Amino acid sequence: MKKKNIAVIGAGWAGLACAIEATRAGHAVTVFEAARTLGGRARALPAQLPDGAPVLLDNGQHILIGAYSATLGLMRELGIDPAAVLHRMPLQLRFADGGGLAVPAGWRPPLDLLAGILRARGWSLRDKAALLRRALAWRAGGFLCDPRTSVAQLCEGLTARVRRELVEPLCISALNTPPERASAQVFLRVLHDALFTERGGADLLLPRVDLGALLPDAAARWLAQHGARVLAGTRVQAIGRDTIGWQVDGERFDRVVLACPPWEAARLTAGAGLLEAAAWSQSAQALQHEAIATVYVTGGPALAAPLLALRSSAGAPAQFVFDRGQLGGPQGLMAFVVSANGEEREALQQQVLAQARAQLGLGGLQPLLTVVEKRATFACSPGLERPAARIAAGLSACGDYVEGPYPATIEGAVRSGKAAAGLGPV
Numbered sequence: 001m002k003k004k005n006i007a008v009i010g011a012g013w014a015g016l017a018c019a020i021e022a023t024r025a026g027h028a029v030t031v032f033e034a035a036r037t038l039g040g041r042a043r044a045l046p047a048q049l050p051d052g053a054p055v056l057l058d059n060g061q062h063i064l065i066g067a068y069s070a071t072l073g074l075m076r077e078l079g080i081d082p083a084a085v086l087h088r089m090p091l092q093l094r095f096a097d098g099g100g101l102a103v104p105a106g107w108r109p110p111l112d113l114l115a116g117i118l119r120a121r122g123w124s125l126r127d128k129a130a131l132l133r134r135a136l137a138w139r140a141g142g143f144l145c146d147p148r149t150s151v152a153q154l155c156e157g158l159t160a161r162v163r164r165e166l167v168e169p170l171c172i173s174a175l176n177t178p179p180e181r182a183s184a185q186v187f188l189r190v191l192h193d194a195l196f197t198e199r200g201g202a203d204l205l206l207p208r209v210d211l212g213a214l215l216p217d218a219a220a221r222w223l224a225q226h227g228a229r230v231l232a233g234t235r236v237q238a239i240g241r242d243t244i245g246w247q248v249d250g251e252r253f254d255r256v257v258l259a260c261p262p263w264e265a266a267r268l269t270a271g272a273g274l275l276e277a278a279a280w281s282q283s284a285q286a287l288q289h290e291a292i293a294t295v296y297v298t299g300g301p302a303l304a305a306p307l308l309a310l311r312s313s314a315g316a317p318a319q320f321v322f323d324r325g326q327l328g329g330p331q332g333l334m335a336f337v338v339s340a341n342g343e344e345r346e347a348l349q350q351q352v353l354a355q356a357r358a359q360l361g362l363g364g365l366q367p368l369l370t371v372v373e374k375r376a377t378f379a380c381s382p383g384l385e386r387p388a389a390r391i392a393a394g395l396s397a398c399g400d401y402v403e404g405p406y407p408a409t410i411e412g413a414v415r416s417g418k419a420a421a422g423l424g425p426v
Helices: 013-024 069-077 111-118 125-140 160-175 184-195 216-225 262-270 275-285 345-360 410-421
Strands: 005-009 028-033 044-048 054-058 086-089 092-094 100-102 204-207 229-232 239-241 246-248 251-253 255-258 289-298 307-309 320-323 334-339 366-378 390-392 395-397
Touching (some): 005 251, 005 262, 013 255, 092 160, 100 111, 100 160, 111 125, 125 160, 160 184, 246 255, 255 262, 289 345, 334 345
Parallel strands (some): 005 028, 005 255, 028 229
Antiparallel strands (some): 044 054, 086 204, 092 100, 092 307, 246 251, 289 334
16 A cells, blocks of 8 residues: 555544544544644633632533444553543433433343333333333334434324433433434434443443543644644645645645534635535535533532433523532532533523522532533434535545434544545545
8 A cells, every 4th residue: 555645634533533543554644733732622621720720621521432432442542541531330311309210230231221211210100111112112123214303203102201301311412402403313323322232332431531631632642653743723724636636735645634623624625626525515514503511610519420410491401410529520520511502601601500509409609611612513403414524536524523323422523533544545
């Protein structure tokens, strides 16, 4: 195989996975990253505690699951022990009052899910029976449905409690899109891979370290050790094709991989001077996006578990709360996660504090930092046509939004990046 010169534009998890895979294959790789911090939408963020002590937070609280085989495999390849940096716990959507579902640890699927349903606290026999029937029907149907179906339509036969306490939080956390606007086909794919495939696939993996230490920092060291260039703080202005390859801001490459956000990739492809690139740019621009906010507070006691579900409604926007004190952070630090909500930062913060008082009995919490990613993920809607990975000869794209079976997750980004490293002639 002839060594090629490859440009990877973007150093999020997709771009880093792509750069590592291409470097390992023997190619010369240059990574361009507009920000000064690697990691994209899963990166570390410096902040200060009320006493002035520095603390590393994240630009958004993330959850991994046991079925993230590509992500966990990449971490191990970089010398990161997942058991040391991730807190593993069985899937549970338990509320502060003890209600909700928890899957037992160590059981084979789907027995673990069946046991979790039967033991669900606060659920009636009717709630449990309806979910069991529907789960078995999904399995019998091969976890397939009409692509135009929404999650809300898929779950119409379930009781209101099951929809409210299981379907909605699962859908929001996995697809970052409300059930009435979320793709049932993608939701079923996530359920299949997490709950019906491998032992521990549905386990929650909660970061004990900041997201930079979870992978991007080690990826940057690995790339530097293996001769790749990583140019942080360098926003690419233009790409274009010449007679023998591609130009990236005047520098020539044999191949270019766009691992930047869809709006940046759309900007670059729109100006590339190719009909197929212009058509791809339009498909990327057509994506709708959902916001995710993380409200960090301090001053509270330890929670009953590192993660609790919250009852979300109008005026009570958070779906989950993480006790960062139980995950390697300072005692009393908590992260409230709000998905698919368009409120402004200040209003969101006040609503979350009121929700903490009402549902957790926590008064006197002190706001520390509220991070709002307004375009955190694409809206995973029914029948959505996502941009293809291949754009033109020598030009491809990767990222959690690119065409594929998974929603906007870290695993989807890593799989896309690894695939893009081998896409097309190199």
